Amino acid sequence: MKASPSRFKTSIKKILKNKWIKWLVILLTAILLFLFGLYISIYVGLFGKVPTIEDISSIKQEQATQLLDKDEKLIGKYYIYDRQPVTYEDLPKHLIDALVATEDSRFYEHDGIDNISLMRVFVKSLILQDKSAGGGSTITLQLAKNLYGRKNYALFSMLINKFKESIVAKRIESVYSKEEILTLYLNTVPFSDNTYGIESASLKFFNKSVNDISILEAATLVGTLKANTYYNPRVHLERSKDRRNVVLSQMVNYGYLSKDSLAYFSEQDQQLDYRSFNHDLGLAPYFRAEVKKQLESILDTLKTPEGEKYDLYKDGLIVHTTLDFKMQQLAEAAMKEHMSKLQVDFETSYGKNSPWETNSKLIESAIAKLTKVQTYKEQGLTKNQIEDSLNIKRPTDLFSWKGDTIKNISTIDSLKHYLKFLNTGMLSVEPTTGAVRAYVGGIDYRYFKYDHISQSERQVGSTFKPFVYTAAINNSLSPCTYFSLNKVTYTDYDDWTPTNSGSDEEDPFINYTLENALSNSVNTISVKVLEEVGIPKVLEQVEKLGISKKLPNEPSLALGVAAISVKDLTGAYASYLNKGKAVKPYYITKIEDKFGNVIATYQPEISEKEAYTEYTRQVLLEMMKSTVNKGTATRLRSTYGLKNEIAGKTGTTQNNKDGWFVGLTPKLVTITWVGNDNHSIGFKSTGMGQGSNSALPIFAKFYQKLNKDSDFNTITKAQFEKPSEQVLTDLDCEPTKRDGFIKRLFKKKEKKKKFN
Structure with missing residues (x-):
């Protein structure tokens, strides 16, 4: 037997007369009004400008300048953020599949916001104050964060940033296709070792362009996105392998990979072919430093079509050089083979009477030239105070042909160590x-x-x-x-x-x-x-x-x-x-701009x-x-x-x-x-x-x-x-x-x- 409308209204009135229910309704209404008001205030810019459709349509990302050898092989980069953009056509299907399966399984269905996941985050983070709530972020929301970053607003900072990103995500979806969003995301997302973008990450960790990476390599890189330091494959190889296998499992769950393939791939060792593009490491660092000096001088004389100066670190220039990549590798190998042996002979020939240990005048002269000593003098320290400072022992990185070490030594000990090297x-x-x-x-x-x-x-x-x-x-x-x-x-x-x-x-x-x-x-x-x-x-x-x-x-x-x-x-x-x-x-x-001109x-x-x-x-x-x-x-x-x-x-x-x-x-x-x-x-x-x-x-x-x-x-x-x-x-x-x-x-x- 159905309840009559009058009886239903009476029941509602009884419930609302309960003061706890009444206050709960008032509280929920206040929260909804607060959230609505906060959203509107963010939308109109009271918490800072929200990127417009026009801004999003003309996204300009900082790009690393690439240094190429005579055969156009990459030998180094100049950058603040290590980033090299690629097109959608360069992205292998298994990479896209791994990304969508792991980061945003409903990517092709939503309009930038996955409402179910987002509501879960709001409830957990705002009401339950669960800092580990995570989740909820679609690929488009992550892209919004990658492009425009986050600010600290003190109170409700997480909520304000999430609202901002949801507005931007909606606008991104209205401007770009799903393929373009994936491309933008993979070109901007941060990977391990201060690397931005999938191409730079592929080159760094596997020494190959992204269009050549395997399923295992794609899964490894996608796996680092959860926590790029914690899952850094260079530092934590086994941990990275475990995370890689999680990505592979997600690909199976969403139909991108068969269970038989999972069994095979999961057993494979984690393999890297790491190439650092750190300014101090990698191939031909002295050459790259000398070219950089020349480029800084050259770029002072050139203007962009807009009449501005080119930025070596942000404008994605392509610098073609005369260097032969393979010949440089052989030259460096030959040098190391000979110099490591010659250094041993050199030190052995002096024995205990080496000038870097026993020649007090030479050592004193070398100490006097130290920048640190000049600074101490300018600060008014006495000779004894300077000597005391130079004798304080600290953990210090030391070069050695047998392998770099860290030793607890003084500045003077370090100076003597480096004086001996040919x-x-x-x-x-x-x-x-x-x-x-x-x-x-x-x-x-x-x-x-x-x-x-x-x-x-x-x-x-x-x-x-x-x-x-x-x-x-x-x-x-x-x-x-x-x-x-x-x-x-x-x-x-x-x-x-x-x-x-x-x-x-x-x-x-x-x-x-x-x-x-x-x-x-x-x-x-x-x-x-x-x-x-x-x-x-x-x-x-x-x-x-x-x-x-x-x-x-x-x-x-x-x-x-x-x-x-x-x-x-x-x-x-x-x-x-x-x-x-x-x-x-x-x-x-020759030098080209990022468009190849x-x-x-x-x-x-x-x-x-x-x-x-x-x-x-x-x-x-x-x-x-x-x-x-x-x-x-x-x-x-x-x-x-x-x-x-x-x-x-x-x-x-x-x-x-x-x-x-x-x-x-x-x-x-x-x-x-x-x-x-x-x-x-x-x-x-x-x-x-x-x-x-x-x-x-x-x-x-x-x-x-x-x-x-x-x-x-x-x-x-x-x-x-x-x-x-x-x-x-x-x-x-x-x-x-x-x-x-x-x-x-x-x-x-x-x-x-x-x-x-």
Whole structure:
């Protein structure tokens, strides 16, 4: 029997007369009115502007600038937020399926708001004050949060932000299709390790573009969205695997994956191919830092179509460079192999009497240069207070070839630790253009920011000698001119007596040809050749080779007392492979905006005129081939087994402070330098510090690796052109000649004279 309407009304009145029910109704009505009023106040902008339809239609996201190698392979990025946008067509279906199944199963059905889930969140978070309520957020709501962030409003902050996001989500759905929303979301969502967007995450964690990632990889990345630190696959591999499997289970629940596939995939190990794009890590960090300097200067001269300056970190520029990704990898590997071993030999040679531990003057000098010490002085601290501060022990990251460590040490202990390390610079360029193919500015950019390619200038030692010989040949000195080994004391230069390395007793009656003297790096003869041709002509010759800095106007110039950068030296040596024309090593070929429009292009900087004749070039190249085949660089053949066409020059400076090697092959010029950043610390012995031992092995190991890779056959199998008959004839003489009896009778073993 049905109740009559009058009876139902009577029952309602009775219920409402109950004061607790009455107050509950009033409370609920007040809450609803409050929520409605709050929503309206947010909608009209009382809590800050809510993005309009127009704002949402013209979404502009900050994008990382991409640095590409010569084959358009990504080598690094400049960014505040690591983000690289992709299109919907780039997104594999299994990635979309994993995302929808895990984050928003009714994504294709709602209009931006999943009312059932949202009501659950409101009840739990507002009424029950359950901070772990979570949920409720659709992909569109999350996109609204990703695009416009959240603010802290103190009271009801969560509710206000949720209302704002719901308004924005509705507007997003009215402007964009579901496919566009998914694309926007995946381009903006934060992943682990400060990475924004699916493309950047794919490249970072799996070293591949998003369109190439597998189901397992897609599930791994989607799994991190729940808590990108907690489920970071780099840090928590097993935890990430468990979360990945949850994503796979969700795909099964919503029909995107079969149960059989789940059983198979769930058992697979979690695999990563991690590539950091951190500014201090990854491939070619010194190169990226140098390019960044150039870009900052270049962008000051360019304007966007709107007349604004480009922002290196936000405008998504695409920078095409000359670097060869794979060659750079091999160069860095060769450097690490040699330098880690050389460092052990270096420390062992000093034993307990190392200067970084026992030389108090050296240590005090190094301490005085510390920025921290200068700051303490400016703060008015006394000498004793500064010493006390420097001796306080703190947990400190320390570089080691065996693996980085953290030790509880003082600033002084840390300084001594880093004083001992040898450093290096290595540059490989294409000789006809100056295009930089490999760039190693030091042993580890994280701990040694100083760039030994572009910033450092060190004495070049015997690598300067070919320039002296070039000037001599170019000024008509015959390659078969003989010079005596005997010592000469130059009275007008403080009785300076050049000597030769390796032997205290030399036969003063032996004479060398220019080829033999250069290939064996004979100091006494190099000075005599300089004297023969004249210092002004050598300085003029060097200037034509693109080295414009002021050099010492003295006889020791022949022995390489001049300090020159690796970069400038490489450009000068390229002339021997480039018809006598020096080049300027360069890095950038073109710059595009984020839409692919070219905004700047750059061409090689090559000297307009030959620095010397073709005859001179061929003679010097033959002489430097002899250096490799029978001179100071024969280790390339005997120890490292290189059969490539190579010309070269070793170099060692006074007191074994610097080791150099110049390697010339038909299509690549490579220069390596090794030494300690503190000029007071040299190698213990010439045997260890000479260029053939300290610097040459990096080149040798580099070429061993190039030889094993067929991709570099055009470089490794290239042949030098055959020299002219005239050059071959002029070099066809006995390498040594001994003075006759009469000349020996009247010749002094050592003579004194003024330098002409």
